[in-house]
Amino acid sequence: MEYSMKQLAAVMLLALASAMIVAAQNMEQDMVDAHNAVRANVSVPPVSWDPTVAAYAEAWAEKRRADCLVEHSPQDRPYGENIAGANGTEWKEVDAVDFWVLEKQYYDHATNTCSAPPGESCDAYTQLVWRDTKFIGCAGVICDGDVGVFLICSYDPPGNVVGESPY
Numbered sequence: 001m002e003y004s005m006k007q008l009a010a011v012m013l014l015a016l017a018s019a020m021i022v023a024a025q026n027m028e029q030d031m032v033d034a035h036n037a038v039r040a041n042v043s044v045p046p047v048s049w050d051p052t053v054a055a056y057a058e059a060w061a062e063k064r065r066a067d068c069l070v071e072h073s074p075q076d077r078p079y080g081e082n083i084a085g086a087n088g089t090e091w092k093e094v095d096a097v098d099f100w101v102l103e104k105q106y107y108d109h110a111t112n113t114c115s116a117p118p119g120e121s122c123d124a125y126t127q128l129v130w131r132d133t134k135f136i137g138c139a140g141v142i143c144d145g146d147v148g149v150f151l152i153c154s155y156d157p158p159g160n161v162v163g164e165s166p167y
Contacts, residue, residue, distance in 0.1 A: 027093050031138045034097040035128060042167045044131040050156060053079055054137025057154040061139040064150040068143035080133065080158030082124045087148045093140050096151045100124035112165045126166040130159025
């Protein structure tokens with residue numbers, strides 16, 4: 001069977017779109033699974049993926065694509081937020097969860113305090129395990145010029161309420 005160039009282009013476009021959808025679905029499930037594994041370690045309920053929360057994360061990731069600055073979205077954001085960035089493009093989204101979990105070493109649950117050294121924090125870890133958070137949405141981009149990656153996860157409802165313990 002012989003295909004015209006239009007037919008071949010349409011088949012290739014459909015295959016590419018299907019691959020992108022599968023990759024996006026895997027990222028969603030991978031991120032939910034990674035979050036829930038960490039949350040299970042401290043006996044808090046699992047989170048689910050929310051497309052509205054993910055759309056917010058995607059919009060902010062797209063804004064960071066051009067400059068690759070690891071910056072939070074505006075302070076009046078409706079969601080909690082964790083961000084990460086790395087040089088190069090050989091980085092998986094779930095690596096960010098492992099990165100945020102590193103902050104656990106500074107968090108003392110018994111006193112609900114953080115003893116992080118200057119330049120470090122516990123906020124990403126405590127947001128990740130915040131007991132009241134029910135939904136997440138994450139997005140990542142390869143920055144223009146392939147200089148690095150930017151990743152964001154948004155959390156609903158947000159955590160890190162001053163004076164409250166995450167779990």
